[in-house]
Amino acid sequence: MSEDGLKTLYVYRMGIDTYKNPVIFLREDCEICKAEGFAAPSRVRVEIGNRFILATLQVVKPEIMPYGRVGFSEYAWEILSAKDGDIVRLSHPAPLESLSYLRGKIHGKKLTETQMQEIISDIANNLYSNIHIASFITACANGNLSREETLHLTRAMINTGKILTWEQHQIVDKHCIGGLPGNRTTMLVVPIVAAAGLTIPKTSSRAITSPAGTADTMEVLAPVKLNLAEMRKVVERENGCIVWGGAADLSPADDILIQVERALNLDNESQAIASVLSKKVSAGSTHVLIDIPVGPTAKVRSHEDAEHLKELFEDIAKRVGLIVKVLISNGSAPVGRGIGPALEARDVVAVLKNEEDAPQDLRERALDLAGAILEFSPKISKGDGRHRAQKILESGKAWKKFQAICKAQGGMRRIPHAKYKHLITASKSGMIIEIDNRTLASIAKLAGAPRSKAAGIELHATLNDVVAAGDALFTIHAESKGALEYAVRGVCFEHDIMKIKGNNGC
């Protein structure tokens, strides 16, 4: 076999889904495997034409793959745009320069702007393995990135993805710092603001560590995986959209980081700021409203932390050319009645339709935010925003706009219902004086949210409600019996998800 032939193999689609972690498979009797000294878990440079990726190697027995081939996982196949018959060249990857910056960071050095850019570019180009990404996330966790480094990270993420431009002079946007179950204001704010004539091309994320992200909830009602061209069409027609940011490819590094953050169940401030602001700049936004709910079990727990985050957001935003307004809101209780994609979608629709029993807390929050955004408009005077928002909602214009947006995004969908349910009741009489949002969220996740769209929690009582022993507190919804049992078991492990203070004072 010629030297070149030795290095030439044909692609083979293995039909193995390794998620966002490109894997290639070589037979243990493959000459290249031996000649190059490849062994699991080597990192291998994989080239097709002038495209390349780095992938993790898994070595397989001859039975499961034809000779002369290199097996591709689904993700490797996708990112290399492989086609049957393609020739693959394999080689040892040159050491990644940016990994030495990461090691420096771990050992206490600060990352420069150039170094951060190189790390983020390498991540966006799929050159980091999950091990490297986990190390980067850990090294940059809370408090480990300085303000300058957070700015570098934000700029690096902006530079890495695509950037949208719009004809309109003013592009508005909003973002809510998560952690408050059921807080789906985006799906109300966008139609209100768009109906008022402002342009709001909203990209949302999927859940990272929560039972639903806005993209997950919106997906219950309409397609959200729109590419940039499709998204632009929707916005040109309807002034607004609610799509998944990942599909829009505005911040490819962020999408890769998020999957590992999710596995580590680790959020972090700098990452969050960079992620939010970079996506706003990339989406072409000029004016952004940021909502920070504060509560003992919300993501931000104290007013002090919220003020710190507000200041950091404002500072970094200014330095990347964005105008931001930050609202600090009450995050002590879940918003609406549903937690989980379908159940939250139900709340949103009830508010849009002005149904009598629609959750008022969700409605009020949405009006506050929409009002503040409307005041970005030079045509709307300060103090008049909320009133305008309310009129648009009550007139049915917001509901009409929402339906139009869903249609433009690919067609409105019916909300699914869960097959399996389990009711949790109050163990004693009294007033609900505390709700543990974190545990509620984790029960909803145990029930299958956000992957199972209909799974989650339906709340029957909220903070400051007075209940009698045996009264309904919440219902767990699940799509399988296994998931339901699992979530119910989760409830048993936890006391005081809703803390009830009895009449006797305990």
Added chain:
Amino acid sequence: MSEDGLKTLYVYRMGIDTYKNPVIFLREDCEICKAEGFAAPSRVRVEIGNRFILATLQVVKPEIMPYGRVGFSEYAWEILSAKDGDIVRLSHPAPLESLSYLRGKIHGKKLTETQMQEIISDIANNLYSNIHIASFITACANGNLSREETLHLTRAMINTGKILTWEQHQIVDKHCIGGLPGNRTTMLVVPIVAAAGLTIPKTSSRAITSPAGTADTMEVLAPVKLNLAEMRKVVERENGCIVWGGAADLSPADDILIQVERALNLDNESQAIASVLSKKVSAGSTHVLIDIPVGPTAKVRSHEDAEHLKELFEDIAKRVGLIVKVLISNGSAPVGRGIGPALEARDVVAVLKNEEDAPQDLRERALDLAGAILEFSPKISKGDGRHRAQKILESGKAWKKFQAICKAQGGMRRIPHAKYKHLITASKSGMIIEIDNRTLASIAKLAGAPRSKAAGIELHATLNDVVAAGDALFTIHAESKGALEYAVRGVCFEHDIMKIKGNNGC
């Protein structure tokens, strides 16, 4: 299908080597996959009988696996001791309590002894994915573990593995902090000390980030994968052994951590101390000599760092009941002539055989260390150790003992030679005033060391040698043409691997 039937699948060995990272494979049309909401890269609890592991899920197309089966990677198969026909139960794993301690650590809290123990036990029991392990290693990297935490880590590692006990009152041992290519003193010290009648059951590690560990080099000459019973037999017969610590299962957590450290190319002080001392205690050692070579490109770069490390070693050792003596030695140049398993083995044998051209630096270092260890013996007076060691080496007793140990470990082997070589010559005349050990090591790794045993670097010149332009500096050895080219390319990228000061002063 019954509820139980739904959860029952039979094992299927996929023939996929995913290294120390247990993976299971489910068909995308598998009911359990759907019912439980499993999707790549879920973590899944996998039970056979009363044994269980957590594994990462990869989802596969129906074509590549029979129906009603769950595919096992080689490592999953091994650690669950699976047999054909075994029934597997799959479920969602309960959240690992210890991951919340890890998150606490990342956010700046200290780990208590109990928390550290739980993390290390979970790692040893294969409950952490590579993502979690990478996060743990990064969170505990240099400077991030306090002295108390380092002690906790050491104790946790001792408690997690097996502990050897010996009849002898005194068990001696040695360890060298790596980073000095070619420094294979263990393979000289063990036979000298054993020949003197002391008991030295030496377990060594494989390379973490270097081109060869002592276990890799010893494996060139004899089997090193001995279990504890086999190791004990060797020591009972010959007073000493040189085996791979991983096979001895003395510190299972450490073996798992090391594979991820290698991928991150990240060493750390606390991890190193815990790893070394826990293995010594587990091996039943009472008296340990630790060698810290210091040099500008060695692992420890300054005398100050070495003194710090010495003090830390002595303190932690005392608190886990070990007597240690620490030597700080000169680590400015590679030791011996070979870098890489086979080439280093050649140097060792030359010294043992008292060959005239044997590398004197390796010989002198080994005698210093062996002498210091001999002085642990109550029968040998202080100051007399080195002389005794020299006599044993010169008399041929050490060589005889080494051969006996190799035989007892399973039979002495011939040293392999590399097929492909490339000579690097001096670009100008002058004196070699600096050698970059780190780059030398990385070139040896590019050539294939330690996986390719014969690969590495053969040095023809060393520090303070005077060379003429065109004189041989070193030869790269490789087992494949590809690896050789790759290493040669690596040399081209680097200047001054050996810095030559010309007669004209530059």
